[in-house]
Amino acid sequence: MLYLVAEEPADGVEIAVEQDAARLALAGPPGGEELLVALHGATLPRSPGRETRWLTDPALGDTTPAMDPQQEHTWPDLEQLGSDKRDLADEAMYRSLKSKLFDEAYPPVQLGRFRVVQTLGQGGMGVVYAAEDPQLGRQVAIKVIRDDRLREGAKDRARLLREAQMQAKLSHPNVVQIHEVSESDGALFIVMELVKGCNLREWLDRETRPLAAILERFVEAARGLSAAHQKGIVHRDFKLANAMVGEDGRVRIADFGLAVAGQSEQETEPERPPGSAAAGHTSKHAGTPTYMSPEQVRGRDCDARSDQYSFAVALTEAVFRRPPPPAIERLADRTGALTLPTDPPAPQWLRQALTRALSLDPADRFPSMAALIDVLVETPKRRKRRALAAGLVVALAGSTALGATFFAETRPRECSQYEDRIGEIWDGVREESLRAAFVATGAPYAEQSWQRTRGMLDAYAKEWAKVASNACEASRPDSPLSARNLAESEVCLGRQYRSFASLLDEFATADRALVANADEAVAGLSPPLQCIVSSSTPSEDRPAGPTNPRVRELLDRGKLLTLTHEGREAVSFLDYALAEIRSNSDVAGEAEGLLLLGRAKGRLIGDGPGAEENLNEAFNRANAAKYSALKWEIWNELAQVQAVVFDAPREARKYLKHAKSERHPDPRVAEVALAAVESEILIVEARPLDAVALRRQALDTLNSLYPADHREVMLARLSLAAALGEARQLQEAHEMHRQLLADLQREYGREHPLTARVELNFGLDLHELEQTAAAREALEHARAALVNTYGERHLWVAKTEVALAQLDLDDGAITRAIERLDAAMATYEVLVPPTHAERITALIVLAEAHQRNGQTPGALAVYRELLDIHDADPAHSSVDLFTTLANIGDALCVLGQCADALPYFARSIGLKSPDLSSEPAMKALPLRGLGLVALADGEPQLGAMLLQRALTILEHAPLERLGLEAILIATMRELADAYTTLGSKPQRARELRRRAAELESAH
Incomplete structure (x- = not known):
């Protein structure tokens, strides 16, 4: 942005600001040339004998005036010059420079709450900036959508918002995460994860990559695309430049700017590669010509197989250093033949896979990206396994091989040296680096969390070393233990060692959520003592579970995500992990992964049907793997889903009975977990006092197992307090x-x-x-x-917003309440299914807010959504159908559409609701509604009769507890109006209006 006069100085430039702040002297090292910089319309002196030239910012176009170095010149005022042409990043740099030079405060360049830092790139949809989020203390990428991409105004904005919201639901390790979508000063922008690194093309160009490394990167990209396809999202512009390779080496798919979910219309023009044959061609279809699928070229609907084609083009380019002929050329060739390059050489299986994925007819390609991934992953593994098998002379049977290898390296050494083995991954240097990683998150509790976590890591490392040393001693020739028992112990300890190492690696890149739950993560490690197997150990209690290190790594990562309450991310990751686990034919790992997935769906996002399906499948796989230790957990989790998500205590008790009948490797821990679920069932059964007693008992058990400050004890106290609230023991x-x-x-x-x-x-x-x-x-x-x-977008935050909205309603701040509820609903839309209990609660409060704000149409829309939720799955619905029907009918009557309310009131009359037996006053609601319908239909006699019946019920019921005082007042006045219409009982009508007025003034 600066305009420089004279020769450029050497390195080591220093800036000196003159008092009038009109001219700056930039001097290099002693003896170096002086460089003048002028600002704010200052006048430059002549510079005889010195070459003088302008260095201009190209963003200003041709605004730079001609300059004669022999004359004095007035410098243009940079406050005005080009200010309308600077982009956000240039403006940010300009303000920062002025602030440093003139010691004046200049506001940062903002997009909403985000502070713009620099421009990252520009594409067909808009400009991408790096920015800071001061609220969350993180760096993000922001794509500002170009105005010309919103040709149809509100319609295009709504479409882009829908697509971005759909993509925000896609949380996967190999997809750039969208955080939010917002607007500022009319500009629509999308806030995304900032990936530091390079794109896949740059990664390939930096050095010659071996085929194995290329396939590893592309398999990650394929998994990102596969996850998108499972959510119904088609990228439609996959290419090397749209896949980022982060500094951590992980590939993330970026720029879903052309992605369309369930649409076929193309919205952007293709890129035009310099020097390409298509450089002068402008297509009306979306995408980049080199990578476009045949159906995309033809302007036909695109699905996941279109992405597969584009992916195969990119992989062909990566392997052979040049892409295949564009689809448009192949379509012009009558044969459509495809001949892949012969140099550099590539395995035949890969050439066959690419040829199939590049088929002109989508039906001839792989059925899904997952199927293509299986080929890319499994084929090299099979070849490697065959090679290993050919040279294998001696091997241990089954799953003991891994553990035996682990200890074989150390048996010749002293058994006491297992402390050194654990010390290789946990020592003072690692301890200090992890502490720094915790503190670097900026979490105010980071240091306290680290001190607790460090102590737990120390204790675990020492216990593991002790148990491993004992196992080593038992491996001596004179040991009475059998070789099988030793092998099982070794496998188990090796698995624990890797889990401990993986957790340390996760801590090294921890975010605030993991720092907050770090002690719980360490407590979740399998105790080393569980690995000791003797001849007396029942087969059901012997160490079990997956032995493949990669499978264990995936499961540990999924467990951490569920632990840190990252619901959508956990579900997405576990879906991806299960595909890889299945490719390894690890049945025990599959069972454990399905249990984790079912738990995440049930407890974190309230997806009952999905959780039930995964948990049933988990039980089948655990049976197949003879993974007995997992069965009671699966049954218990099924009982939790039935009680909490489906509100079905009878079904929950069936599952709980199965859970109690299974063998429990650690009976006291199982006792607490089973009691926690049973207490939930008791609450659903309207037996909160019994739930309180059971939770007190569970707390006593935990107090006998753990110290008072243990996380499990704290959570049990929280659970007991919640049960006391359900029992109305509020104090x-x-x-x-x-x-x-x-x-x-x-x-x-x-x-x-x-x-x-x-x-x-x-x-x-x-x-x-x-x-x-x-x-x-x-x-x-x-x-x-x-x-x-x-x-901002988290279930607990949304729950707090709803609670604050209820306070706002009590205070009469209805507009603020609706803003809070809208924010909560935006979170629920992204993170949970429509049936989630907390989302339904938010809808009910939102309807009340609309009613109190006089926005009956808004309330009616919410009530109808609640009815749709119920009717979609009546057997599992937590929506109060009776009240919802009555509210719809009331709203229609308020809007003058009482005749349309008849089916809703009539439907509620026939319901058998528990509320009707325990609260007889509720029976008055449909009677009153039918009375209003009769009045609207010109039948005042019938209307008066129904309203009188409703009033009789209301007058003999405790209304205050139910909040029906307003209904009583309204019914009195409506009955009085009916009598007036009939021209009968005038004294009764006056008495009803008088009583209604008295009640209203009293409330």
């Missing part, structure tokens, strides 16, 4: 939350998310106890702490 629940909050603030810090979760419950207690100001303070702080760890 005791409130006191328990208060004590737990104080303990967590001391142990974890006030900003820790676990502390925030308790503070959220504490705020809800205060709300119920009508301590509104204190409740708001607690909830606002809980929200801020949760956002600080998880960002």
Whole structure:
């Protein structure tokens, strides 16, 4: 952005600012040339004998005036010159420079809350900037959509928003994550994960890559595309430049700018590679000509097989250093023949796979990206296995080989040296580096979390070394233990060693969510003592599970994601992991992965049907693998789904009975887990006092197993307080939350998310106890702490928003309540299915807010959505059908469409709801509704009769508990109107209106 006069100085330039801030002297090392820089319309002196020239910013076009070095010249005012032509990144740089030179504060360049740093690139859809998110303390990439890509205004904006929201639901290790979509000053922009590294083309160009490395990178890219296809997203412009290779070596698919879910219309023009035959051609179809599939060239609908074609073009280019002929040329050739290059040489199986994927007819390609991945992954493995088998002379049978290898390296050494073995991955240097990684997250609780985690890691390392040493001693020739028992112990210990190493690697790149749950992650490691096998150990209790290191690595990663409550990311990763686990034919690993996936779907995102399907499949695979230790967990998780997600206690008890009948490797731990699920069933059965008793018992068990500050003990206390709330023992629940909050603030810090979760419950207690100001303070702080760890889009943040919205409604701040509820709903739309219980609660509160704001159409739309949710799966619905039908009918009557309300009131009359037997006042709602329908139909006699019946029920019921006072008042006035219409009972009509007025003034 600067305009320089005279020769450029040598390295080591120093800047000196003159007092009038009009001219700067930039001097190099002693004796170097002086360089003048002028700003703010200053006048430059003549420079006799010195060559003077302008160095201009090309963004300013031809605005630079001619300059005669022998004359004085007035420098143009840079505040005005080109300011309308600078992009956001240039403007940010310009303001930063002015701030440094003139010691003045200039506001940063902002897009919403994001601070623009630099331009990363420009494409067909818009400009991509690197930016900072000060709220979450992270760097992001922001794509600002070009105005000319929104030719149809609101329609195009809505389409792009829908597509971006769909892509935001796609959370996968090999896809660039979209964080949010927003607008600022009319500009639509998409906030994404910032990937530091290069694209796949640059990665290939930097050095000659071996085929194995190329295939590894492309398999990762294929997995990203496959994950997108499973969500119904087709990329439509895959190419080398759209796959990023991060500094961590992981490939991520980027730039879904042309992706369309369920659409066939192309929105952008193709790139025009310099010097290519198509460089002068402008296509109306989306994509890049070299990579476009035949159906894309023809302008036909594109599906996942189109991406497969583009992927195969890119892989062909990577392997042979040149792409195959473009589809448009092959289509012009009557034969459509494809001949791949013969140099450099490539395996025949790969050539066959590429030829199939590049078929002109989509039906001739692989049925899916997953099928192509299987070929790219499995074929080299099969060849390697055959080679190994040919040279194998002696091998141990089955799964013992891995463990035997682990200990074979160390048996010649002293058994005490296992401390050195664990010390190779856990020592003072590693300890310090991990502490630095925790602190680098900026989490306010990072140091406290590290101190707890470090102690647990130390203890685990020492225990593992001790158990491994004992196993080593037992391997001596004079040991009474059998070779089989030793081999099983060795396999188990080797597996634990790798899990410990993997966890340390995860900690090295930890984010705030993992830092917050680090101690729980260490506690989740399998205890080394479980690996000791003797001849008396029952076969059911012998170490089991996957032995393949890669499978174990995938499962450990999935477990961490579920632990840190990253629901969508966990589900997406486990879907991807299971595909690879199956390719390894690891049945035990598949069973464990399916259990993790079912748990993530059930507990984290409330997807009951999906969880049930995965868990049933997990049980079948555990049976096939004879993985007995897993069965009770699967049954227990199925019971949890039935109770919490489906609200079906009878089915839940069936599964719980199976869980209790299975063998439990650690009975006391299993006892607590089983009690936790049974207490959920008791709450659904409306037996909260029994649930309280059971949770007290579970807490006593945990207190006997762990210290008072253990995470499991803290969570059990939180669970007990929740049960007390369900039992309406509000004061005791409130006191328990208060004590737990104080303990967590001391142990974890006030900003820790676990502390925030308790503070959220504490705020809800205060709300119920009508301590509104204190409740708001607690909830606002809980929200801020949760956002600080998880960002704006998280289920706990959404839950807090709903609680705050209810406070706003109590305070009459209806607009603010609706804003909070809209924010919560935006989170639910991305993270959970429509049937999620918390989403349904938010819808109910949103409908109430619309009603209180006089927005009956908005409330009606919400009630109809609730009805649709119920009717989609009545057997598993948690929607209150009776109340929903009554609310739809009421809303229609308010809108003057009472005749249309008849089917809703009539349907509610025939329902057999538990609420109707326990709360007889509810029976008045459909009667009143039918009375209003009769009045609207011109039948006041029938209307008066129905309204009188409804009023009789309401007058003899405890209305305050149900919040039906307003219904009583309305019914009185409606009945009075009916009598007036009939011209009968005038005294009764006056009495009804008088009583209605008295009740209204009293409330």
